[in-house]
Amino acid sequence: MPTxxxxxxxxxxxxxxxxxxxxxxxxxxxxxxxxxxxxxxSVLSGVxxxxxxxxxxLAKTARRPERPFGGVLCSRCMRERIKGTIQ
Amino acid sequence: MQQVHAGADQGDNxxxxxxxxxxxxxGRDAGLRGVVVDILDERHVLIDGQVRRxxxxxxxxxxxxxxVSISKGASHEQVREALQKLGMEVAERKAKPVEKxxxxxxxxxxxxxxxxxxxxxxxSTSAAKQKAR
Ligand SMILES: [Zn+2]
Numbered sequence: 185m186p187t188x189x190x191x192x193x194x195x196x197x198x199x200x201x202x203x204x205x206x207x208x209x210x211x212x213x214x215x216x217x218x219x220x221x222x223x224x225x226s227v228l229s230g231v232x233x234x235x236x237x238x239x240x241x242l243a244k245t246a247r248r249p250e251r252p253f254g255g256v257l258c259s260r261c262m263r264e265r266i267k268g269t270i271q
Numbered sequence: 272m273q274q275v276h277a278g279a280d281q282g283d284n285x286x287x288x289x290x291x292x293x294x295x296x297x298g299r300d301a302g303l304r305g306v307v308v309d310i311l312d313e314r315h316v317l318i319d320g321q322v323r324r325x326x327x328x329x330x331x332x333x334x335x336x337x338x339v340s341i342s343k344g345a346s347h348e349q350v351r352e353a354l355q356k357l358g359m360e361v362a363e364r365k366a367k368p369v370e371k372x373x374x375x376x377x378x379x380x381x382x383x384x385x386x387x388x389x390x391x392x393x394x395s396t397s398a399a400k401q402k403a404r
Contacts (some may be wrong), residue, residue, distance in 0.1 A: 252302050263296045267333055270294055 186211075221258040223265075231255050286334035287316060289343045292357070295322050297331035304335070304359055306350050309343055319350045321361050 189195070195211040202208060219231035230249040232242065239247060248255025253262045291307045295318070305320030318327045324347055339353035351361045 250299050251297075262301060266294065266296050266302050269302075269312070270333060270335065 203224065221261055222256050223261040224258060226258050228255065229256055284329065284334075287329055288338075290339050290341050290353075292320075292335045292337040292339060292354075293318070293332045294335060295327070295331065296333050304354070305332075306339055306341060307355065308341065308350065317344075319345075319347055320354050321359065368391055 190196070190211045191232070196214050198210045198212050199207055200210050213235055215233055215234065218233055219228040220226065221228055231247065234242075250258075251259070251262065253265070257265065281400055285395050287307060287310065293305060293307060295301050295305065300322040303321040305318045305322040307316045307326070308319045309317035311317060311326060314329055315326050316329060318325065319334070322326065337357060339357065340348075340376050341349055341353050345353075347364055351363070
């Protein structure tokens, strides 16, 4: 019998094939949602869709685009915002 | 009709000229200000200032009403002085002294810094030990 927390579907089930040929069931956390633009809500590119603890293992430059508002706004919204601050 | 032409051919944009102050709107330097230093072709210009001195697509920047008087192909120092007159702070860029450049060529990847100096020392000591053995 699986432990109580594994009975609910908040964990996804992954079938792993072992070296001996036996297949076992592993439980893994589900992936988080895609990062979204804070202004228009479109999916951000350049932001990996991984669990927080995996995100911490990445380099800072691998976590988000290297530009102002990188990882917060999409490039279009960033551009509009910068044009809006002129004058 | 005129608007269509202006949008289709940015090379004819009268705002784009040597000495024009502009804001970069794309990439790592987005939001920083600079000056058009040279016009390379209908679409690309050379920029310098708060931004890194590099080729830039006209579509990736926004011209400002201000202008500075610099000559075509002006150096970073000249651009810096011109922008400071407008009240824009530009960080000073230190040029590498000739001697240090020569050193860097001899030992690639080594720069002035404590950590690297320590590793260099370690290397020298280990080399000395090997000689002793
Ligand atoms: Zn957006």
